[in-house]
Amino acid sequence: MYDGEEWRDLPAAFGMLGVNATADASNRLAVRGPASLFDGGSASHSIKVNKAASGDAASVMFQSGYSGRAELGLLGSDNLHLKVSADGAEWVQALTVDRVNGHVGLGKSPGPVRLEVSGSSRLTSPFAAFLQLINTGAGGTQAWIGVPDWNRSAFYIYGSVSDIMTMYDTPTRSHRLYGGGSERIRIASGGEVGIGTSSPTARLHVAGAIRAGSYLKAALPSAATVGAGTLAYVSDAAGGAQFAYSDGTQWLKMRDGNPV
Structure with missing residues (x-):
């Protein structure tokens, strides 16, 4: 290297170096140009950024107009x-x-x-947007949560072979619960609930037999707590096992209206 007076050997270490740029005390290496290349040739190559202690920073800063916009690295921790x-x-x-x-x-x-996410998350798609959850274990199932492209918000759970459960909101604003590939429960837009029927006509419409829990008299819940109109099957009611109802203060037998 010619220093203006004589040729000197290149030093083993430079205090600072500028390539088409001027280095300074803060930026000991400065490179100006459209790109920089670090080439591993026929083998691997790595760039290392080291810090002295865990509380220091080892990072890469991305700037716009020499003002920081993003920083990636070990910033104040490891x-x-x-x-x-x-x-x-x-x-x-x-x-x-x-x-x-x-x-x-x-x-x-x-x-x-x-x-873990702090705040809301959003999935967008011009077609159907889904979040897929998969249990990869033996015999594991899949869960699909999303909005299909036929204007329905949906919750799907799929097994390895057949549909286990699907609940969705149709354009008519009803909700359906499927089990084993068939519709089992429907909640109509007016709030009518159908079990075993897709056309409920009452607040609760059951197409089939109904089974209530069986109680001993001593185990009946408080009639005041459950409220008037609650039904229960009492296995040791006076006069034989039968249904009873709460009037809001006590349990009365369906058969004759007397206390159980």
């Missing part, structure tokens, strides 16, 4: 952080990855599960 800024002064923590277990926190510190 976990991986990504933070962003609108002005280079105020920073928002966007993502953190725990160095021990790989758990990820979006807008928060990582928690006990693989991913």
Whole structure:
């Protein structure tokens, strides 16, 4: 290297170096140009950013007009952080990855599960938007939660072979619960509930037999607590097992209206 007076050997270490740019005390290496290339040739290549202590920062800063907009690295801890800024002064923590277990926190510190999000999440699609949950174990099932492209919000649970359960909101605003591939329960837009029928005509419409829980008199819940109109089957009622109803203060036998 010619220093203007004589040729000198290149030093083993440079105090600072500028490539088409001027280095300074803060930026000991400065490179100006459209791109930089670090080539591993026929083998691997890595770029290392080291810090002295855990509380220091080892990071890559992305700037606009020499003002920071995003920073990625070990920022004040040994976990991986990504933070962003609108002005280079105020920073928002966007993502953190725990160095021990790989758990990820979006807008928060990582928690006990693989991913935790502070705030709302949104899935968008020009067709059907779904979130798919899969149990990859032997005999595991799948769960689909989403909005199909036929204007229905849906909750699906699929088994390995057939549909186990589907509940969705149709354009008529009714809700349906499926089991084993067939509709089992429907809630109509007016609030009528049908069990075994798709056309409920009363607040509760059951197409089939109904079985109530059996109680001993001593085990009946408080008639005042359950309220007037509640039914129960009493196996040791006076005069034989039978249905009883609450009038709001006591249990009365369906057969004659006398106390159980």
